[in-house]
Amino acid sequence: MNEFEIIEKYFAPLSRDGLRDDTAVLKIPPGFDLIVTSDTLNEGVHFPLGEAPEFIAHKALRVNLSDLAAAGARPLSYQLNLAFVQKPDCGWLEKFTGVLAADQALFDIYCSGGDTTSIKGGFSVSITALGLVPSGQALGRGGAKAGDAVVLSGPVGDALIGLEALRGNIITPHADFFALAYRKPLPRLALAEGLRRYAHAAVDISDGLIADLGHVCRASAVTAEIELAKIPFSAQASLLLESGAVSVEALLTGGDDYQLALAVPPENIGFLDFEHYVIGRFVSGSPKVEVLDAGGEVLSFKKGGWQHF
Amino acid sequence: MNEFEIIEKYFAPLSRDGLRDDTAVLKIPPGFDLIVTSDTLNEGVHFPLGEAPEFIAHKALRVNLSDLAAAGARPLSYQLNLAFVQKPDCGWLEKFTGVLAADQALFDIYCSGGDTTSIKGGFSVSITALGLVPSGQALGRGGAKAGDAVVLSGPVGDALIGLEALRGNIITPHADFFALAYRKPLPRLALAEGLRRYAHAAVDISDGLIADLGHVCRASAVTAEIELAKIPFSAQASLLLESGAVSVEALLTGGDDYQLALAVPPENIGFLDFEHYVIGRFVSGSPKVEVLDAGGEVLSFKKGGWQHF
Numbered sequence: 137m138n139e140f141e142i143i144e145k146y147f148a149p150l151s152r153d154g155l156r157d158d159t160a161v162l163k164i165p166p167g168f169d170l171i172v173t174s175d176t177l178n179e180g181v182h183f184p185l186g187e188a189p190e191f192i193a194h195k196a197l198r199v200n201l202s203d204l205a206a207a208g209a210r211p212l213s214y215q216l217n218l219a220f221v222q223k224p225d226c227g228w229l230e231k232f233t234g235v236l237a238a239d240q241a242l243f244d245i246y247c248s249g250g251d252t253t254s255i256k257g258g259f260s261v262s263i264t265a266l267g268l269v270p271s272g273q274a275l276g277r278g279g280a281k282a283g284d285a286v287v288l289s290g291p292v293g294d295a296l297i298g299l300e301a302l303r304g305n306i307i308t309p310h311a312d313f314f315a316l317a318y319r320k321p322l323p324r325l326a327l328a329e330g331l332r333r334y335a336h337a338a339v340d341i342s343d344g345l346i347a348d349l350g351h352v353c354r355a356s357a358v359t360a361e362i363e364l365a366k367i368p369f370s371a372q373a374s375l376l377l378e379s380g381a382v383s384v385e386a387l388l389t390g391g392d393d394y395q396l397a398l399a400v401p402p403e404n405i406g407f408l409d410f411e412h413y414v415i416g417r418f419v420s421g422s423p424k425v426e427v428l429d430a431g432g433e434v435l436s437f438k439k440g441g442w443q444h445f
Numbered sequence: 446m447n448e449f450e451i452i453e454k455y456f457a458p459l460s461r462d463g464l465r466d467d468t469a470v471l472k473i474p475p476g477f478d479l480i481v482t483s484d485t486l487n488e489g490v491h492f493p494l495g496e497a498p499e500f501i502a503h504k505a506l507r508v509n510l511s512d513l514a515a516a517g518a519r520p521l522s523y524q525l526n527l528a529f530v531q532k533p534d535c536g537w538l539e540k541f542t543g544v545l546a547a548d549q550a551l552f553d554i555y556c557s558g559g560d561t562t563s564i565k566g567g568f569s570v571s572i573t574a575l576g577l578v579p580s581g582q583a584l585g586r587g588g589a590k591a592g593d594a595v596v597l598s599g600p601v602g603d604a605l606i607g608l609e610a611l612r613g614n615i616i617t618p619h620a621d622f623f624a625l626a627y628r629k630p631l632p633r634l635a636l637a638e639g640l641r642r643y644a645h646a647a648v649d650i651s652d653g654l655i656a657d658l659g660h661v662c663r664a665s666a667v668t669a670e671i672e673l674a675k676i677p678f679s680a681q682a683s684l685l686l687e688s689g690a691v692s693v694e695a696l697l698t699g700g701d702d703y704q705l706a707l708a709v710p711p712e713n714i715g716f717l718d719f720e721h722y723v724i725g726r727f728v729s730g731s732p733k734v735e736v737l738d739a740g741g742e743v744l745s746f747k748k749g750g751w752q753h754f
Binding site for chain 1: 465466467468469470471472473475478479480481482483484485486487488489490491512513515516518522524525526527528530557558559560562563564565566567569571573575576578580583585586587648649660663664
C-alpha cells in the first residue's frame with residue numbers, strides 16, 4: 137500500500153468526510169467558543185521504542201482531551217499528524233487506528249484531518265484537538281483567587297510509578313495497575329460542566345502537580361499552599377511510599393498525571409459533584425507553590441517538574 | 446534557557462495571550478465556518494539537514510496557508526508543534542520566530558498555541574492552521590463538474606527545479622530564483638474571495654499538478670483533460686525545458702508548487718480578477734488526468750506525484 141492507500145484504508149474511516157480534502161470544514165454552533173490545544177509525542181522520549189501502537193494511540197489522543205477537560209470543554213474533532221520512520225505495517229496500523237476509533241466513540245470526537253509523512257530517526261505523533269465551550273465560560277490557568285481552595289480530582293503519582301516499573305526501576309506486584317496509569321490516562325471530560333460552574337481555574341497536571349500548580353500561580357499571581365497530608369495517593373502507591381520504594385517528591389513532580397488541579401471558592405466545594413480532594417489554599421503572595429509537612433514546615437524539592445531541555 | 450524560558454522569550458510574543466495556557470479560546474464570528482488543515486515538515490525529508498531556520502519557518506507556515514487559500518478561507522490562527530533533537534540555540538530561535546512574526550503580519554494570522562518537545566533523529570515541525578470562511582462557501586476538491594474549465598493561478602514547476610538546483614542536479618544562472626520558489630512559497634490567499642465567488646473546486650498543487658488534479662477528479666468523479674501547450678511555465682523554466690535540462694514530466698509531477706488548480710464554469714472565466722491560465726477542461730468519465738500533446742495524443746507519465754511511501 138502506498139501513502140494514499142494507507143490513508144484511505146486506515147485513516148479515512150476515522151473521519152466524517154473520508155479525508156478527501158486537505159482542509160476540513162467545521163460548523164461551530166452559535167453560543168460556543170472554540171478551544172484548541174496541541175501535544176506531540178515522540179518515540180524514545182514520550183514513550184519507549186517498541187511501545188505498543190494501542191498505548192501510543194491512547195496516550196496521544198487522551199493527553200489532548202485532558203487539556204480540553206481542564207478548559208471545561210467538550211471534544212469536537214482532532215487533527216492527526218503522523219511521521220513514520222518506515223512504511224508502517226498493516227498490523228500496526230490496525231491496532232493504532234482501532235484504538236483511536238474506540239476512543240473516538242468513548243469521548244465523542246472524530247478525526248477532521250492531519251498529515252502522514254516520513255521522518256528520519258523516530259516515530260512522532262502530533263495531535264491538535266478542538267473543543268467547544270459555552271461562550272465566555274472557558275477555564276484556564278488564570279482566574280485563581282486568594283482564598284480559593286486547591287482541589288485535586290484524584291490521586292497523583294501512579295503514572296510516574298508506572299514509568300519506573302516499566303523501566304524496571306521499581307518492583308511491585310501492582311506493576312500492571314501503575315503501567316496502565318502511565319500508558320492509558322483517563323481525561324477527566326466528565327468534570328467539564330462542574331468545573332465551568334464551580335471552579336475559578338483548572339489545569340491538568342501532566343507536567344506534575346507542583347509544576348502545573350506553579351503555572352496556575354504565575355497566571356493568577358497567587359501562592360499555592362498545599363498540605364502533604366491531604367494529597368491523595370492510590371492505595372497501591374501508598375504501600376510503596378511506606379516501604380520507601382518511592383519518594384513523595386517523585387510523585388508530586390513526576391508528570392504524566394492527568395487528574396485536574398482546580399481553584400474553587402470555598403462556598404462552592406459542597407457543590408462539586410465528582411470525587412475531589414481539598415489539598416490546600418491559594419493565598420496572596422508571589423507566584424509559587426509551597427508544600428507543608430504535618431508540622432506546617434515548607435518542604436523543599438530539587439525538581440519542579442518535567443522539562444524537555 | 447530551559448523549555449519554559451524558551452517558550453516565554455521566543456514563542457509567547459507570537460501569540461495574543463502569552464501562551465499562558467495549554468488551551469486557547471477562539472471566538473468564531475457568527476456567519477462563518479471554521480477551516481482546519483495540518484502539515485508536517487521533517488528534516489532530511491521535507492527540507493535538507495542544516496536548512497536555514499528562516500526557510501523552514503516560511504515553508505512550514507505557508508504550506509498550511511496555501512491549503513486555507515484553496516478552501517477560500519482567510520487565516521485565523523495556527524498551532525505550532527516543534528520537536529528538537531537538541532536544545533535550539535538563541536540565534537536559530539531568533540531567526541525562526543522572526544520569520545514567523547513577519548509572516549504573521551503579512552498574512553494576518555497569529556500563533557494560538559502548540560508544543561515544544563525533544564525528539565530522537567531529526568527536527569520536525571507540525572502546524573495546524575485555522576481559517577474562516579463565510580458559512581457554506583468553503584471550496585474543496587469535490588465540486589468540479591463536467592464542462593468546467595481547468596484553471597491554474599500561475600506557472601508550475603519552479604519549485605522542483607529549485608530543489609534540484611539546491612541538490613546540484615540542475616545548473617542554471619537562475620538558481621536563486623528557483624530556490625526561492627522551493628523554499629518560500631507564496632500562499633495564494635489573495636484569491637480567496639474570487640474563488641468562493643467563481644470556482645466550483647480548488648486545490649493547491651503541493652503534491653504536483655497531475656497528482657492534485659487527480660485528487661479533484663476522484664473527489665468530483667470527473668476526468669481532467671489538460672493541454673500541454675497551455676500549461677504556463679516561468680520564462681526561466683522555459684529556458685531549461687528548451688535546453689532539455691528538465692523534462693515536462695518532472696515539472697508537472699514534482700510537487701512543492703503552491704499555485705492553485707481550479708474548476709471554473711466557462712461563463713465565470715471572464716470574471717476572474719487574478720492572473721489565470723485555462724489549461725483544459727473537466728469532462729464526464731472515470732476519475733483521471735489526461736495530458737494531451739499538440740496533436741491531441743495522451744501523454745503517459747511514469748509518476749503521478751510525490752508520495753511518502
